Amino acid sequence: MSNLTAQLHWWQGAVIYQIYPRSFQDTSNNGVGDLKGIINRLDYIKELGVDAVWISPFFKSPMKDFGYDISDYRDIDPLFGSLADFDELIKQAHQRDIKIVIDQVLSHTSDQHPWFLESREDKNNAKADWYVWADANDDGSPPNNWLSIFGGCAWQWEPRRCQYYLHNFLTQQPDLNFHNEEVRNAVLDNVEFWLQRGVDGFRLDAINFCYHDKALRDNPAKPKHLRQGRGFSEDNPYAFQYHYYNNTQPENLAFMQAIRSLMDKYPGAVTLGEISSEDSLATMSEYTSGGNKLHMGYSFELLTKDYSPSYIRTTVETLESQMTEGWPCWAFSNHDVERVASRWSKDGVVNTEQVKMLHALLATLRGSVCMYQGEELGLGEAEISFEQLQDPYGITFWPNFKGRDGCRTPLPWSNNSEFGGFSNATPWLPVVDAHKSVAIDKQQADSNSPLVHCQQFLAWRKQIDTLLYGDITFIQSDDHILAFERSFEGKTVSCYFNLGSESQPLALSGTVIKENHYANATLNGFGYVIIEH
Structure with missing residues (x-):
C-alpha cells in the first residue's frame, strides 16, 4: 500500500448498497421486511462484494411516506423490529467488515412528532418557533407561491394557531425551522444518538431543504421549455418554478459545517448528502468544499431518462470541473426513480448484457458508488396496477406518473416460492413474475447471470487502485x-x-x-x- 493510498478513507471508492428495508426480507411474516431480515442476509451482501449498506428509514413513523416521515428519531418502528435488533445488525455487519450507513431525514418530521404536536397548539409554547409558520395573506391565501414536490401548495392551514405551516413534501411532513438554534441543536443530538450506537455514517435525505428564505419571497416562474423532472414527474407543477427560496439557502452551509464538526468526533464516520437543487452539481461542489462540510454528495443527474454518452460525459465533466475538493458519489437507481434496467433500456425491455455493462460503468466512474437493491440482478421496473399502489405520490399523479412503487417491490430471493422467498405472507407490494424469473437463487446458479457478473466485477475492482481512487x-x-x-x-x-x-x-x-x-x-x-x- 502506497503512502497516498494509506491516507484515503474507507468510503473513498466504496460501493454502498442501498437497502429499502420494507422490501428486502421479511422474517415476521407480516409482508413487510425488517431488520432481522437484513441480518439474515448479511452473507449475501458480503458475497456481493460491497463495502457498506445504506438502510432507508426504519424509525418510528405513521408511514405516510414509508418512513421518511419520522415521529421518533431515536427508536425503531415495531414494523421493523427493535433497538436490540439494530444493535445486533451493527454487530453482525461489522463482524463481516460491512459498514452501516443509515438515512437521516433532518429537514422535516412527521406531523405526529411530539415537537409538532406541541408547536401547532398555539403561538406561545416552547416549540412555537420550531417549525415554519406564517400568517395568511389578507385574503386568507397562503403566504407565498411555494409548491410541494408531491403536488399542490406547500402550505397547510392549521386552525389551532390560525397560521399556515410549510411542507416541501407531504402535508404530513412539516418543515423544521432551522433558523432556530434550538432546532439545530436538537437535530444534531438525534444524529449523535446513532453515532453512539456505532453507525458508520449517514445518508442525509434532502439535505439542501433544511433552510427556507426568511422573507418568504415568491419563487419565480420557469419557462416551459426548461421544465424537466429531476426525480419528480415532469407534469408536476413543482417543475413550473425556479426553487430559489424554499431550499438551498446560504445559511445551510454553516449547518453543514456543524454536522461535519460532530462527525469529526467519530473517526471514520461519513456523510453522504442527497442534493436536488436548481443546479445540483454546483450545490454538490459547494456542500463538499473546504474539507469542513459533507464528505460526499449525490444528485439525480444520472437518474434521468437521458442515457446518451454525451449527457453522461457532460454531467460528470461538469461536476469534475466544479468539485475540486470534495468526493463524488454516483447512482443510476434508487427508491425514488424508475429502475435503470428499464429506464435506460429500449422500450422498457431489460437486456441482461446492458445490465452488465451498466454495472461496470457505474463502478468505474470516479468516486464512490450507490447501488440500489436489485440493481445487481438487473431487475426492471415492476408493473403495478392502480389498485395495488401504496405510494401517495403515484396515487396523486396517476396515470401520467405511476409513482415509486414499481422500483420498491420486494427483492426476489427464490424462483419457486409464491412470494419470491421474501415473505410467507402477502407482501405489502407484489413480487411480480418477471422478477421471480430472475430471482437470486436462480442467478447464483448461472455463471453468466447479471448477479455473478456484478460479484466478479466488484471483486476485481477492489484490486485496481486506479479505478478506486484515480482521476x-x-x-x-x-x-x-x-x-x-x-x-x-x-x-x-x-x-x-x-x-x-x-x-x-x-x-x-x-x-x-x-x-x-x-x-x-x-x-x-x-x-x-x-x-x-
Missing part, C-alpha cells in the same frame, strides 16, 4: 461509445463502454485487463473493455 479524463469517441481514462500514482487505465446495441469498431493499444464482448478490434453491443497502459 478521470474523458476520451473523444463516437456517438455510441463512452470513453475515459482513470489515472493514479503513475498508472493509467482506459475504459470504453458501448451504450448501444450495435457493434462498433474500436482498435485499441495496451493490455486488456477486463472486457465483455470485445474482440478483433470490435466492441459489440453493450460491451465494455478496460485497457492498461
Whole structure:
C-alpha cells in the first residue's frame, strides 16, 4: 500500500448498497421486511462484494411516506423490529467488515412528532418557533407561491394557531425551522444518538431543504421549455418554478459545517448528502468544499431518462470541473426513480448484457458508488396496477406518473416460492413474475447471470487502485461509445463502454485487463473493455 493510498478513507471508492428495508426480507411474516431480515442476509451482501449498506428509514413513523416521515428519531418502528435488533445488525455487519450507513431525514418530521404536536397548539409554547409558520395573506391565501414536490401548495392551514405551516413534501411532513438554534441543536443530538450506537455514517435525505428564505419571497416562474423532472414527474407543477427560496439557502452551509464538526468526533464516520437543487452539481461542489462540510454528495443527474454518452460525459465533466475538493458519489437507481434496467433500456425491455455493462460503468466512474437493491440482478421496473399502489405520490399523479412503487417491490430471493422467498405472507407490494424469473437463487446458479457478473466485477475492482481512487479524463469517441481514462500514482487505465446495441469498431493499444464482448478490434453491443497502459 502506497503512502497516498494509506491516507484515503474507507468510503473513498466504496460501493454502498442501498437497502429499502420494507422490501428486502421479511422474517415476521407480516409482508413487510425488517431488520432481522437484513441480518439474515448479511452473507449475501458480503458475497456481493460491497463495502457498506445504506438502510432507508426504519424509525418510528405513521408511514405516510414509508418512513421518511419520522415521529421518533431515536427508536425503531415495531414494523421493523427493535433497538436490540439494530444493535445486533451493527454487530453482525461489522463482524463481516460491512459498514452501516443509515438515512437521516433532518429537514422535516412527521406531523405526529411530539415537537409538532406541541408547536401547532398555539403561538406561545416552547416549540412555537420550531417549525415554519406564517400568517395568511389578507385574503386568507397562503403566504407565498411555494409548491410541494408531491403536488399542490406547500402550505397547510392549521386552525389551532390560525397560521399556515410549510411542507416541501407531504402535508404530513412539516418543515423544521432551522433558523432556530434550538432546532439545530436538537437535530444534531438525534444524529449523535446513532453515532453512539456505532453507525458508520449517514445518508442525509434532502439535505439542501433544511433552510427556507426568511422573507418568504415568491419563487419565480420557469419557462416551459426548461421544465424537466429531476426525480419528480415532469407534469408536476413543482417543475413550473425556479426553487430559489424554499431550499438551498446560504445559511445551510454553516449547518453543514456543524454536522461535519460532530462527525469529526467519530473517526471514520461519513456523510453522504442527497442534493436536488436548481443546479445540483454546483450545490454538490459547494456542500463538499473546504474539507469542513459533507464528505460526499449525490444528485439525480444520472437518474434521468437521458442515457446518451454525451449527457453522461457532460454531467460528470461538469461536476469534475466544479468539485475540486470534495468526493463524488454516483447512482443510476434508487427508491425514488424508475429502475435503470428499464429506464435506460429500449422500450422498457431489460437486456441482461446492458445490465452488465451498466454495472461496470457505474463502478468505474470516479468516486464512490450507490447501488440500489436489485440493481445487481438487473431487475426492471415492476408493473403495478392502480389498485395495488401504496405510494401517495403515484396515487396523486396517476396515470401520467405511476409513482415509486414499481422500483420498491420486494427483492426476489427464490424462483419457486409464491412470494419470491421474501415473505410467507402477502407482501405489502407484489413480487411480480418477471422478477421471480430472475430471482437470486436462480442467478447464483448461472455463471453468466447479471448477479455473478456484478460479484466478479466488484471483486476485481477492489484490486485496481486506479479505478478506486484515480482521476478521470474523458476520451473523444463516437456517438455510441463512452470513453475515459482513470489515472493514479503513475498508472493509467482506459475504459470504453458501448451504450448501444450495435457493434462498433474500436482498435485499441495496451493490455486488456477486463472486457465483455470485445474482440478483433470490435466492441459489440453493450460491451465494455478496460485497457492498461
